[in-house]
Amino acid sequence: MADDAVAEQERMRTFQAAALPHLDDVYTLARYLMRNTQDAEDAVQECYLRALRHFDSYRGPAMKPWLLAILRNVCNAEFARRSKEELPTDYSSDEALAEEMPMWQEPQASPEKMLVRQQDTATIKRLVAELPEPFREAIVLREMNNLSYQEIAQVAGIPVGTVMSRLARARAMLRAAWNAAETTTTRPGPAVASGTAP
Amino acid sequence: MKCDESEVMLHALIDGELDAGHARDVETHVAGCAACGEKLAAFRTMHEVMIAAPLIETAPAHLRNRIEALMATPASRVVSIRQFMQPTRRSFFGGFAMGSVLSAAVAASLVLAVIRRDQDQTISEEVVSAHIRSLQAGHLMDVETSDRHTVKPWFNGRLDVAPPVVDLTAESFTLLGGRLDYIDGEPVAAIVYQRRKHVINLFVAQHLGRRHARTIADSIQGYNVRHWSQDGLDFWAVSDLAGDELDEFVQKITSALQQPSRAS
Numbered sequence: 001m002a003d004d005a006v007a008e009q010e011r012m013r014t015f016q017a018a019a020l021p022h023l024d025d026v027y028t029l030a031r032y033l034m035r036n037t038q039d040a041e042d043a044v045q046e047c048y049l050r051a052l053r054h055f056d057s058y059r060g061p062a063m064k065p066w067l068l069a070i071l072r073n074v075c076n077a078e079f080a081r082r083s084k085e086e087l088p089t090d091y092s093s094d095e096a097l098a099e100e101m102p103m104w105q106e107p108q109a110s111p112e113k114m115l116v117r118q119q120d121t122a123t124i125k126r127l128v129a130e131l132p133e134p135f136r137e138a139i140v141l142r143e144m145n146n147l148s149y150q151e152i153a154q155v156a157g158i159p160v161g162t163v164m165s166r167l168a169r170a171r172a173m174l175r176a177a178w179n180a181a182e183t184t185t186t187r188p189g190p191a192v193a194s195g196t197a198p
Numbered sequence: 199m200k201c202d203e204s205e206v207m208l209h210a211l212i213d214g215e216l217d218a219g220h221a222r223d224v225e226t227h228v229a230g231c232a233a234c235g236e237k238l239a240a241f242r243t244m245h246e247v248m249i250a251a252p253l254i255e256t257a258p259a260h261l262r263n264r265i266e267a268l269m270a271t272p273a274s275r276v277v278s279i280r281q282f283m284q285p286t287r288r289s290f291f292g293g294f295a296m297g298s299v300l301s302a303a304v305a306a307s308l309v310l311a312v313i314r315r316d317q318d319q320t321i322s323e324e325v326v327s328a329h330i331r332s333l334q335a336g337h338l339m340d341v342e343t344s345d346r347h348t349v350k351p352w353f354n355g356r357l358d359v360a361p362p363v364v365d366l367t368a369e370s371f372t373l374l375g376g377r378l379d380y381i382d383g384e385p386v387a388a389i390v391y392q393r394r395k396h397v398i399n400l401f402v403a404q405h406l407g408r409r410h411a412r413t414i415a416d417s418i419q420g421y422n423v424r425h426w427s428q429d430g431l432d433f434w435a436v437s438d439l440a441g442d443e444l445d446e447f448v449q450k451i452t453s454a455l456q457q458p459s460r461a462s
Contacts, residue, residue: 020265020266023262024254024255024256024257026257028253031255041258041264045261045265045268049268052268052269121252143249144248146249149213149215164206165206167209167213168209171241171245175244
């Protein structure tokens with residue numbers, strides 16, 4: 001029995017060393033998926049609990065995308081449980097979705113608005129939080145979690161080609177909103193209504 | 199390439215996800231298309247602003263404590279959040295399926311040649327292993343000569359590329375010879391140099407890792423690794439030489455390759 005306890009401690013240490021460094025990444029994605037601090041924290045905790053349970057069967061790939069995939073499942077399941085209408089990420093067709101997204105039609109901007117103006121961090125976070133899913137998720141995984149396309153494909157369970165088209169649309173939407181936003185706007189967005197940043 | 203294709207591909211270019219051929223296609227289109235050129239510049243700026251901004255949140259201390267407490271609990275006693283942390287809370291995470299967390303096969307509709315980022319890491323490790331193996335096994339060279347005109351032809355018929363061999367004796371990097379090696383299951387040319395007592399293996403192949411515009415530096419198990427792409431070839435230099443001296447080596451090789459008379 002003593003050996004079991006030692007082995008168990010060793011397993012915990014291994015898991016902790018592998019998984020804990022990604023806590024901020026997991027928490028960041030949770031903040032953008034869950035849209036309120038309390039739910040985000042609960043989702044993160046549930047994510048680590050599940051990761052710990054399944055750690056014995058974990059064979060790679062990298063730990064960060066593995067954790068983020070678990071987190072995403074936790075968040076989606078919670079949305080699915082709450083309301084089918086709210087289900088945010090399992091779209092069967094991005095094309096159909098894009099047609100409902102007028103922002104994909106970029107505004108005819110004046111030349112000085114064509115490039116990207118400077119925005120502060122709080123504004124960037126708000127603009128990302130206001131993106132519709134699944135484009136918000138794609139942007140967060142790429143620009144904040146710094147995942148490769150392959151890793152985003154694994155986390156979101158979509159082909160790499162879909163990652164590319166989603167990111168293209170996400171950035172086009174973000175750019176339009178970005179250039180329309182006033183730099184001075186500092187009020188927190190819907191994802192940041194309570195607690196700390198974003 | 200047409201504009202609608204470029205509109206998607208330019209993001210992969212910004213994100214460093216394209217191989218050299220596709221990157222060139224996008225760059226060629228963008229150079230001749232003002233609208234796409236403007237988009238590339240704008241999206242690149244936006245990307246750079248975003249990665250420079252501190253967008254990652256810091257998990258609050260109480261959450262970190264909760265997670266750490268979770269890890270200090272024996273697995274058999276760890277239970278889900280609603281019984282464990284908040285017994286009165288409604289069935290928050292009830293009834294969700296774990297599903298296949300990461301399905302092994304990413305769906306096959308890979309329309310574009312996108313190269314995995316972690317491939318570089320794998321190859322870095324393999325390149326270092328090959329370097330160590332070459333020193334241990336007494337199998338540093340298949341062809342042992344300081345004459346670059348002997349090394350290069352030796353690879354003929356052994357590889358489907360003709361690796362450039364540069365003589366850097368004047369820069370005190372002595373050419374020792376060449377060797378056929380295997381990285382990532384593919385035959386590659388290993389060109390062996392020496393400075394003082396330090397051996398440098400320069401691995402050259404047509405496709406070996408991601409294509410980078412600039413040199414990527416890494417250090418594994420105390421060995422310095424440099425990876426760059428030039429003239430359609432991938433180069434990996436490995437040595438126990440100090441980082442700045444290996445940088446010097448890389449710089450000499452790259453500039454020599456830009457003067458065709460220096461390489462054969």
